[in-house]
Amino acid sequence: MTALHNETLTHPDLRDHHLLPPSPCGRACATAPAVLPRGINHEDLRLFRLIATGLPIEAVARRLDLSERTVRRRTRAACDRLGFGTAIEAIVWAAHRGLI
Numbered sequence: 001m002t003a004l005h006n007e008t009l010t011h012p013d014l015r016d017h018h019l020l021p022p023s024p025c026g027r028a029c030a031t032a033p034a035v036l037p038r039g040i041n042h043e044d045l046r047l048f049r050l051i052a053t054g055l056p057i058e059a060v061a062r063r064l065d066l067s068e069r070t071v072r073r074r075t076r077a078a079c080d081r082l083g084f085g086t087a088i089e090a091i092v093w094a095a096h097r098g099l100i
Contacts, residue, residue, distance in 0.1 A: 036099070044078040049100045051075065052091045 036042070050060045061071045075087050084090040094100045 037097075039081040039083075040078065040094070040099070044074070045094060045100055047071065047074055047078065048087070048091045048094050051087055052095065052100060 047060070047064065050063055055063070057068050057071050061068045064071065079085065079087055079090045082090050082093070084093065091100065
C-alpha cells in the first residue's frame with residue numbers, strides 16, 4: 001500500500017499516525033521518538049535509518065552485526081507489518097513522520 005503526497009494511509013495500524021507531530025528539530029533527527037506507531041519498533045527504525053543512508057545491505061549487516069539474510073528478512077518483516085510493498089516506501093513513510 002502506498003500513499004501519494006498529502007494522502008492519508010488507510011492501513012489499520014497506521015491510519016491515525018499521519019497526525020504525529022514533526023520531530024523536535026524540524027527534520028529527521030538521530031533519535032526516534034519514545035512513542036512509536038504500532039507495527040514498528042526502534043530496531044526497525046535503526047535498520048531503516050541505515051538503509052536510507054544508501055549503504056549496501058552487506059554494510060548494513062556488518063554495522064548491525066547480522067547476516068545479510070537476516071537484514072533482508074527483518075526489512076521484509078517490518079514492511080509487511082507496516083503494510084508496505086518495498087523498503088523504500090516504509091523508509092519514506094518513516095522519514096515523513098520524523099521517525100528516522
